[in-house]
Each structure stands twice: as structure tokens, then as C-alpha cells.
Amino acid sequence: MKQWTHTRSNSLKCLVEDVSKAMIEMQDVWKTYPNGVSALRGIDVKIGRGEFVYVVGSSGAGKSTFIKLMYREVRPSKGSIFVNGFNVEKLKEGKIPLMRRQIGVVFQDFKLLPQLTAAENVAFAMEVIEAPRKKIKTRVKEVMELVGLGSKLNALPNQLSGGEQQRVAVARALVNHPAVIIADEPTGNLDPETSWEIMHLFNKINQQGTTIVMATHNKEIVNTMKQRVLAIEDGQIVRDERMGAYGYED
């Protein structure tokens, strides 16, 4: 019996340690923009490996700033941010690309290059990190199949529907095996049905072990998926629930 307790507490300890090695951690993060807008006011949060987190909140509450801090598009006025072991703020200029390679970002407006085909858009992310050409070819095919676009490799973005374009963007985010995928309202420009398809895709990716942080306005999706929900209001985290709900009427 004693033996069992011992083992049990050990495994518990392991679990605690795992959580402390968070994928994303923010410590007392503040952000005031040069124009005086105070977007974030004292954010403390930990997101563990393999978690799926929705970030909700009304427009202008600070969701986007919160998201952008993680891949260093926005710098905090105060506080520390860690992403997969990188101290994002203390990074030397030359190390930023290395940090960004750990992160796949998906945007509301897809941000695909219009002159490149779907496959080229995805391959681009691998070329940039100087992957061998052979490896690029096989991996691009692999992720394009994963997102369900195995047959549209050579289509240009404007020949694809919005949902398909977003799938290409997800494939691009995924292609370099990122530790975490950050998505800023990825379904914001899509109709409900397509939104669901994209959401299932994210779910599939999450189940394969990739951490996902997603800012969204989509109430139905958040309420149905029952994942962790961070609610940001007025620059602060006002709610942090496991298996949470959207919690807004809008």
C-alpha cells in the first residue's frame, strides 16, 4: 500500500513537472501601444503541451495582441513570454527565426501568396528554412493530403474557395512540424459549414499532439468543442475554464 502511494505521488510529481514545462507561458505581461491604448494589463497564463485553447472576448478586448505576442509580432511593454522554451523577449535578433519555426500561424485572411500554387505556398515555408528539396516534395504532399487538398496541389489561391485557401494556410503552418499552432480567427471569413470543416481539421491536428491556441468569435464552435477557454476582457483574463463555453451573447 505504501509502495503504491509512493508510485502514485511520483507519477503525480511527473505530471506537475510536465505542466510547469508549459508550451506557452506569460508572466505579468502588459502591452501599451504607442498611441496610449492599453491592450493588455497583467496577463498571467500557462498553456501546456498538447492543449487546445480558445481565446474569446469582444472586439478590442486584447485577443489579437495576446496572440501576436506569442510569435513576437508585437512586443510587450512589460513581462516575460516563453514559447516552447524560448524566452521570446530576450531572444537575439538572429534567433527569432528559430523561435518562429516552432510556431505555425494561421490568419483570418489566409495570407497566401497569390502568384504561387497551393503546393508552392506550402513548400515556401520549408524552402525558407532550407530543407532539402526531396524532403520538401514528400512532406508537402503529406500535409496537403492531411488537410484534404491532395488533388489541388497546382491550383492558384484564387482558384480555390475560402475554406480551401484556409486549408492551404493550415498546411503551411503545419508543414515544419511546429510545436504549437496559433490561429487568429481562422474561421472569421468562412461560412458556418466551412468553419466546421476547418475546426475539425484543427481538432485532428491537436489529437496528433500539436498545441493549438485559437482566438475566435465563433460561439457555436467554442460551445460544442468543449475545450479550455480563456476569456479576455479589457486587457485581462477574466475567465479560464477547462471544457469551457463561449459565455457571451454576441
Added chain:
Amino acid sequence: MKIRTMIRHVREGFKNITRNGWMTFAAVGSVVVTLLILGVFLTLALNLQAFTKDVEAQVQMDVIVQQGTSRSDIDSLEERLKSLSGVKSVQFVSKEDGIQILKEKLKDNADLLTGLELENPLPDKFVVKAADPRDTLQFAEQIRTFPFVDKVKDGKDVVEKLYNVIDVIRWVGGGLVIGLVFTAIFLISNTIKITIFARRREIEIMKLVGANNWFIRWPFFVEGLLMGALGALIPISLIALGYSYAVDAFKNTLIMVLPLEGLIMQVGGFLLLIGAIIGTFGSAFSVRKFLKV
């Protein structure tokens, strides 16, 4: 950097030229126009420079020997003149030579001089040229103090005026060339900036997927270099063509023009250099602005 990556950058640079067709056209067009203006002006300025040099080279002084100086004293004076450092040539013109020269000048009216041979009023003289024509007046001052020198005709008033005019021409010409170079730099780098601005999204995405800055810069370097060089080749050929006509047109006139080959090498080399440098660095600087994502 891996060779494969370098090849990729060059390939991308070339691809971008065709991919952004109209933008490339605009940028190359502005390079062509500015470099054409610069090139034409440079051609004029170089010819003007050669012309003024030629005029300058004709500046000389007459050192008049005192009447009755003995032959040996004249010889020693010649030695002394020749030993001055910075003197290019010393030519002795005896009184007899002087009459001959005068006769040739007067040609048909040479008989006016009949009788002068018997009692030649002309002095013996030396025609002295300085290696640097600008030193002529200084030498004249010095030579005036030499023994057996009656006077030195250095044409001071005329020479000084000539130099003033030449100086003004050179300063204005040089100023305009420098001004045009800066205008060219400004115009070209501005156009490149616009073409890159149109592609800031591409740069942004590269940054977000973790490309390092040099990886992003290289294709722009290659592209800028190509655009600059391409933009220079067109005005170079136009100037070569136009100038060859000009050389023909002025062939049998008093106006002296520089030979085609030498001039095109100079002007062409300069334009190509400017085009390549501005193209490359214009791109580099413009990209830098968008790298701060």
C-alpha cells in the same frame, strides 16, 4: 550558406523579374531614363573636359633674350631653363627663325619685311611650356629673375581669364554630374522601394514562417542587381549609337570630339556601375524597412 540556397536565391531573383512584370518594367524604365540623362550629360562633360585640357595645353610663354647676348650665354640660359623641374619643353627661336615665321604668317605681304634681315629688330627667344600649364605664370615670375632675360611674355591677362572660364565650366559641369548622380540614386531607389512595397506581404510571410533576414534579402539583391544592370545597358547602347553619329558628323570640323571606344568604355562602365550599385543597395535598403516584423 549552402550552394543550393545560393542557387535558389539567384533563381528567385530572376523569377521575380518576370513574375512582377509591370513593376520590374517601371523600375527598369526609371533606371533607363535617369541613366540616359546622366550618360548624355557625362558624354558632354567629358568632351568639354578634353576640350578645355586641349586649350590649356596651348598655353606657353616667350622668354625674350636681351639683345646682344652671346651665343654661349644663350646656351647656358637654355640649360638653366631646361633644368627647371616641371618644365615640359624649351624651344629656341633665333631672330632669323623669327623672321621666317613672320614671313610665313604674312605670306603674300612678306615683301614688307624686305630689308629687315639686314638689321633684324627681332630678339632671340625661348618658347617654354610647363608640364602643368597652370604653372606657367609661376615659372614666368621665376624666369624673369634669370640673367640675360629681357622679359617674359606670359600673356598673363588672357591666361588668367581663360583659366577662370575653364574653372567655371569644370565646376558647373562637375556639379551637374554629381547632382544628376544623386537624382539618379534617389529616383531609382525610390522606384525599387515601390516595387518592394508591393511585395511587403511576401516578406511578412517569409518572416512569419521563420526565414532569417539574409534569406529574404538575397533574392532582392540579385533582382536589384539585374534591374540596375539591365537599366544601364539600354542607355549605354543608345549613347553608343548616338555618339557614333556625332563622331561622324564632327569628323572634318574644328570641333574635336573624343574617340568613340574610349568614351563608351568610360561612360558605359560608370553607368553600369551606378546601375548595379543603386539597384543592389536600393533593394537592400528598401527591404530592410520591411524586415522589422
